[in-house]
Amino acid sequence: MVCSTVTFGQTTFYAEGIAGYTFSHRTFYLGQEYARNINGASFSLGSRINVPISHRWSFQTGVYGMGIAVTGRVGFSEYTSRSLKIYIPFLAGININDQIKLSAGGGIRNNKDLKMFHIRGSHNIRFDMNLRMDYQIGNRLNLMLSLHQNAGLPKVYLLNDPSLHIQTGVSYRLFSKSDRPLSGDKSWQHDRFNTKSKANKTSQTHMSKSKATK
Known part of the structure; x- marks a missing residue:
């Protein structure tokens, strides 16, 4: 989630494409019938915002x-x-290191299909627990793996959206605002060193010219 070029105090924006396998790991009753062998695929497209809280921690x-x-x-x-x-x-x-980030939390989504969603209906929203790992493979590109666990729903809603989702995908850093890198990227130190070196050389040149004039 956080690339090595991400900086302390910045807000970073990502575009993500995700695919996964979803299933209900238990057989359950619906009325007088068993519901079983429930599984399928999920596909997601979206954007993510990462807001650093400290040198290692962030909110997303x-x-x-x-x-x-x-x-x-x-x-x-x-x-x-x-x-x-x-x-x-x-x-x-x-941030575990410059390449790996672990995240935990939850999420919300409409429990019913968008075509069936009604603001006054019951069980409109479902909540899940979410564990996620990101691995940086480039300056802007990360791989991600996540696990979603739904709970506390009437079982009928697990027929079209099972209780477990295992997902993998790619995360592309779009842009960010930064002044000082958080970790990993040493280019800012190199630039700062070069700036100081140029300033020192300029100062020495002026001093040499002053001595020559005297």
Whole structure:
């Protein structure tokens, strides 16, 4: 999530593409029937904001559009489901080193498909727990791996959006505002050294000219 070029005190913006596998790891009853073999795929596109709190810690949030495709069985019948969600995470992250960042927190998304969502309806929103790891592979590019666990919902809503999501994807740093690097990037030190060296050389030149004039 945080590249080596990210700086202390800056807010950094990312674009992300994510794909994953989703499933319900338990068989459960719906009325008089068993629901089982519920699994599918999820795809997300969105943006993320990283706000450093200290040298190692940061707060993250964002907005994602998520598509979920699921198949399963209820009793002797098979079913397929397609749904669209809007997902907003809230995470606290810590830099393990210049390449690895771990984050934990939660998130919210619409529990019902956008076409069925109604502001006065019940169980409109679901919450999940979210664990995430980011690994930097370039100046702007990171790989990510995340685990989502949903809980506390009526089981019928697990038919089209199962309880577990395992996701992987790429995160691209769009832009950031910075003055001082947080870690890793030594170019600012090199530039500062060069600036001081040039200033010292200029000062020595002026002193030499002054002595020559005297």
